[in-house]
Amino acid sequence: MTPEEKNEVLFGSLVMMFHAAGMQQMGKVKNPATDTLERNLEAAQMSIDILDMLQAKTTGNLTDEEAKFLQNMLKELKLNFVDEAAKDKAPGTPS
Numbered sequence: 835m836t837p838e839e840k841n842e843v844l845f846g847s848l849v850m851m852f853h854a855a856g857m858q859q860m861g862k863v864k865n866p867a868t869d870t871l872e873r874n875l876e877a878a879q880m881s882i883d884i885l886d887m888l889q890a891k892t893t894g895n896l897t898d899e900e901a902k903f904l905q906n907m908l909k910e911l912k913l914n915f916v917d918e919a920a921k922d923k924a925p926g927t928p929s
Contacts, residue, residue: 845900849885853907856881860918875918882911 835843857863859881861873885908896904 842897842900845896846903849888849904849907852881852885852888853911856885856911857914860914862914862918873918875915875922878911878915878918882908882915885911 854863856878858865858872859874859878861871864870865872885904889904889908892900892904
């Protein structure tokens with residue numbers, strides 16, 4: 835494996851790690867350690883912010899495929915975050 839190929843794999847793994855953390859923090863998937871759904875929107879926002887920062891810092895240095903992958907992962911996280919945040923604001927929603 836070339837250093838470039840290794841870096842592509844590592845970049846993808848890093849993005850997926852923060853994506854998975856964000857989905858878990860929003861309560862969309864179970865925490866594998868506790869086998870329960872846990873919800874912490876502040877932590878989820880931090881995961882999204884880290885990926886936003888990564889996108890800003892790597893602009894112009896990613897392949898088209900890497901840039902699109904990061905963009906799609908961020909889009910999915912942000913849409914799910916908006917959905918979860920709206921649940922907190924819905925009338926009759928327990929706090």
